[in-house]
Amino acid sequence: MEILSPTATAYPAEKATMSIRLDATLSDEVIQYTPFYYLANTEDVQMYNKGGYHPVHIGDILDGRFEVVHKLGSGGFGIVWLCRDTLLDKWRAVKIITADHSAKGTEEKIFSYLRDHCSPAELRKNHILLPLEQFSIVGPNGRHSCLVMPVLGSTVENWRMPKKDYEEQTHDDTRDVCGQIVDSMRFLHSHGICHGDFRPANILMEVEGIDDLDRDEILGLMGEPECYNVETVSGQPLTPRAPEYCVTSASEFWCETLTMKSIAIIDFGESFFTATPPISTGIPEIYAAPEVLLRGYGTLGSHSDIWSLACTLFEVRTGSPLFADVISGGFGDAINRFELFLGPLPPNIGGPKTQLDIKDSTIENEPQPDTPKLDEFAEDRACLIEGSGYSDIFEAVLGREQTRYLNLLTAAKTEAIKYRYPKEDVLGLADLLRKMLKYNPEERIGIDTVMSHPWVGKMRKGKAGTDSVDFTTRFTSAAVSSMFVFAAVATWILLNGLAKDTMN
Structure with a gap:
């Protein structure tokens, strides 16, 4: 009509x-x-x-x-x-x-x-x-x-925002939603369809x-x-x-009072059949695979969705984006995040795709073919790992001690709760992310392997792991103000927003 x-x-x-x-x-x-x-x-x-x-x-x-x-x-x-x-x-x-x-x-x-x-x-x-x-x-x-x-x-990102990570229910809810997200991608890929714009903004919660x-x-x-x-x-x-x-x-x-714990995948405007991939898609940089952003990685495909899925699982599970810089953002910062977590880009990679109109990229900062790159983030990576009790940056970021401030904007006494994610959860998710986030698309695991991964298997059974959330300390009023200033400075220096404290 x-x-x-x-x-x-x-x-x-x-x-x-x-x-x-x-x-x-x-x-x-x-x-x-x-x-x-x-x-x-x-x-x-x-x-x-x-x-x-x-x-x-x-x-x-x-x-x-x-x-x-x-x-x-x-x-x-x-x-x-x-x-x-x-x-x-x-x-x-x-x-x-x-x-x-x-x-x-x-x-x-x-x-x-x-x-x-x-x-x-x-x-x-x-x-x-x-x-x-x-x-x-x-x-x-x-x-x-x-x-x-x-x-x-x-x-799903706004659904996740008010949830308290120190509560066991949050672990159950987020892992259940992650399981639904994995199921949806498995279904699309089994029919030869790539979503092309798979990210939290295109995953909505159902209402009743x-x-x-x-x-x-x-x-x-x-x-x-x-x-x-x-x-x-x-x-x-x-x-x-x-x-x-x-x-x-x-x-x-x-819709807070009407929201269910089930998701719906929307917006297929960037979707494509695996057999006929486009040159690129309009997915934002912080969820885009390297082959979407850079020349030299081959064609787009289900492997591109796998990268975006990894970013989405991290964000839904933790409440924070993996490759985002809350201070500046943009193409250059997304690449910096890649290198912080994954090491230098391979030397045989060309510059950004011109159709993406990446305005903050210049000839000087584009990776040049066959030019070995220094590991500019080795020191930052080591700083994050040091003293974490883990040997890998994904584990260190997931397993770090975090702080939740309660009553910060109210007349009531401010209270700070310090906590960590369960170690089993940290090790499982970190292992999965390492296998999904590879520069070379051919090295990334496929959706069937994602489905069979132990971390996915446990969450699809509705289990949050055998470890309980580690509550370490509660602080009130006077101690909080100095702690808050220190935390803000440390956040900016160490990870430009990735290690930010969550506020209520």
Whole structure:
């Protein structure tokens, strides 16, 4: 089905007709809009141009049926709207994909294959979420594919954020979710499909009971939509290419009371069949395998997903990204992290792929072919390992003593709990990560070997290991302030954020 309107069928017929006539005379000139510099959870307003987002307002009716009530999120390939299905009287998430990405039809090919070869029960069992329905919209910026999905909860990273690592329940919950994540990738790879953008942001928690809520109850959880007027830099009136206002996304924590302990894998916009790999994908650097970022590693494939899976398992298990630098970030810092954990890049590797448009890379800092590299991070690596009781950097980082500060931002007495992960857990996960994170794609273990690894086997049985969490000391008030300053300095020096303390 197609909706021929600059926004949606909520417009009166005479307004829609007028807007369609305007669409025919729209120029291809790129319109510059005043950006929303300080607004979180707002889409890139510059993408309201030809090939970009479809303009939508609260109250619009999509496909003659889905009433727009709130915004759930946005990304480079589209915007997800909370809608009320007026036909079935249910809540739905409708993702309107950008016109340029819709034209590629990547997701549709993957969806068609999975529908033809897998039953709905099989897909659900393996945590793969396909659209309930699909339709298209033709608007001022092009033709947009629209995916109708069940409403899901927060990303797995936001689900993980408030959990307390010193509690045994956190160990059980995170390892159970890690098991589901591994199952989902095994299923995709068994069908010759690579996700291409496998990371915590594309793993959502399922919710229950949402269709029992009426509009007021939903808005009571999400809050009323906050809308901000869109303006052109030139001061000229808006054309039909842009909405009158942008809507901030609902907080991901709106669904806390509805969240289940089961996941759903979403966003197949970068997915591909193993037999026909792309040159690269748009996965962020901190989850991207070397062959995605650098020349000289061969083609992309299931091995690229394995690297991303390793990063994801570490982050879900610990609550911290493995290769991220919270102070700066970017391509150069991701490479530095690789070398901190894995040693120098092989000497026969070329520079970054130009299609990734990596702006912080220069000729001087690109690895050059056949030039042996010094181990610039040997001292940092040794510093992290020294005194840890472990012999390997993965073990040292996982097994380090950590501190959780309680009541830090409240009037109550501040309390610090120091703890460590169980040794068996540390050794098992570190061993798995070492086997998954290899510069040479051919040296990485495959998903079947990941599934048979002891650490994965134990978590899939719902066990958190035989060791209990090691509680060492509790501190209060006066001691905490000096400890907190020391911890902050040590964090920055040692690991630029990887060894950061978790705050409540």
